[in-house]
Amino acid sequence: TQLLEQSPQFLSIQEGENLTVYCNSSSVFSSLQWYRQEPGEGPVLLVTVVTGGEVKKLKRLTFQFGDARKDSSLHITAAQPGDTGLYLCAGEEVSQGNLIFGKGTKLSVKP
Amino acid sequence: NAGVMQNPRHLVRRRGQEARLRCSPMKGHSHVYWYRQLPEEGLKFMVYLQKENIIDESGMPKERFSAEFPKEGPSILRIQQVVRGDSAAYFCASSLESGFATAYEQYFGPGTRLTVT
Numbered sequence: 001t002q003l004l005e006q007s008p009q010f011l012s013i014q015e016g017e018n019l020t021v022y023c024n025s026s027s028v029f030s031s032l033q034w035y036r037q038e039p040g041e042g043p044v045l046l047v048t049v050v051t052g053g054e055v056k057k058l059k060r061l062t063f064q065f066g067d068a069r070k071d072s073s074l075h076i077t078a079a080q081p082g083d084t085g086l087y088l089c090a091g092e093e094v095s096q097g098n099l100i101f102g103k104g105t106k107l108s109v110k111p
Numbered sequence: 112n113a114g115v116m117q118n119p120r121h122l123v124r125r126r127g128q129e130a131r132l133r134c135s136p137m138k139g140h141s142h143v144y145w146y147r148q149l150p151e152e153g154l155k156f157m158v159y160l161q162k163e164n165i166i167d168e169s170g171m172p173k174e175r176f177s178a179e180f181p182k183e184g185p186s187i188l189r190i191q192q193v194v195r196g197d198s199a200a201y202f203c204a205s206s207l208e209s210g211f212a213t214a215y216e217q218y219f220g221p222g223t224r225l226t227v228t
Contacts, residue, residue, distance in 0.1 A: 033216065042115075042202050042219035043154070088153070092215070097167060098144060098156040099204075099217060 003027075004091055006102035013079055014110055021074045021105045023089035032065055032072045033099065035088040043088055079109045113138040115205050115220035116185075123226045130190040130197070132223045136205030143186045144217060145171075145178060148200040160186060193227045200224050 005024045013019055023032070031050045035043035047056050049065035049072060056063045060083075062075040072089055086106050090099040116135040124130050136143050141162050146154040156170040160180035171178065175193075180186040190197055201224075204217040 031215075035219070040222075040224075042117075042221045045216055045218060048216050090154075090217075097142065097159045097206075098170070099146075099154075100156070101146075101153040103151075103153040 004089055004100055004102040006087075006089055006105050008105060009103065010106050010108075012108040012110065015080055016078055017109075019076050019079055019107070021076075021087055021089075021107075022071070023073065023091075023102055024071045025091060025100075026070065027091075028069050028094060029091035029100075030069075030094050031092045032069070033090045033092070034063055034072070034074055035090060037086040037088060037104070076107075079107075081109045081111050083107060084109050115203060115218055117203050117220035117223050119223060120221060121224045121226070123228060124193045125228055126194055127192050130193050130225055130227075132188040132190075132201050132203075132225070133185040134188070134203030134205075134220060135185045136203075137218055140205035140207050140218075142206045142208070142215075143180050144204045144206070145186075145188050146202045146204065148202060148222075150199075154202060157188075190225075193225075195227050198225055198227045 007022050033048045034046045037043045047063045052067045052069045054065045060077045064073050086104045088104045090101045118133050143160045145157040148154045158171045158178045159167040175191045177189045200222045202219050202222045204219045206215045206217045208215045
């Protein structure tokens with residue numbers, strides 16, 4: 001069974017700071033998706049990365065897929081209180097349909 | 112809003128009763144996935160269905176759990192004779208294409224919170 005390790009588990013920062021969340025595995029994924037989940041709600045898709053080395057930007061969020069397609073990172077610039085939430089990475093197993101999820105990073109941005 | 116719909120949002124069952132969770136995929140999507148999320152745990156894959164077919168049920172317990180996605184109507188996750196350990200949030204996701212060697216995206220519903228008393 002493939003595993004995805006996310007770090008850090010918890011992150012509490014001040015508004016305006018930068019942060020990076022990591023998602024690592026020893027296995028290769030066909031693609032990797034990042035979600036954000038609010039309490040009591042379902043995960044909301046932020047981005048999908050497919051190609052090794054790919055970098056995608058979504059406003060202040062930058063997502064990178066490792067060259068070997070085993071790891072990914074999410075970087076947030078100038079964090080805002082509205083960025084508070086649970087960030088989940090999920091890898092698509094090669095030749096499978098389901099997603100393998102990390103346990104998530106709980107981000108708190110204080111004003 | 113043509114997003115993934117799940118109902119009920121909250122379900123309370125006594126031990127031994129049956130729980131039925133429903134999921135309507137996004138319009139045009141024919142692939143449905145069910146996941147379970149326990150407190151402080153990540154989402155765990157349970158089952159992957161296409162219309163009238165179970166594609167992968169490797170994450171679903173062999174006993175008491177079943178899933179279907181009929182030609183007409185929503186996908187149903189059914190838990191018979193529920194136990195306290197079944198208490199969790201159950202999420203449904205849908206996608207346009209399968210994940211086989213292609214990029215696809217799964218869109219999640221708001222979940223059903225099952226509480227077994």
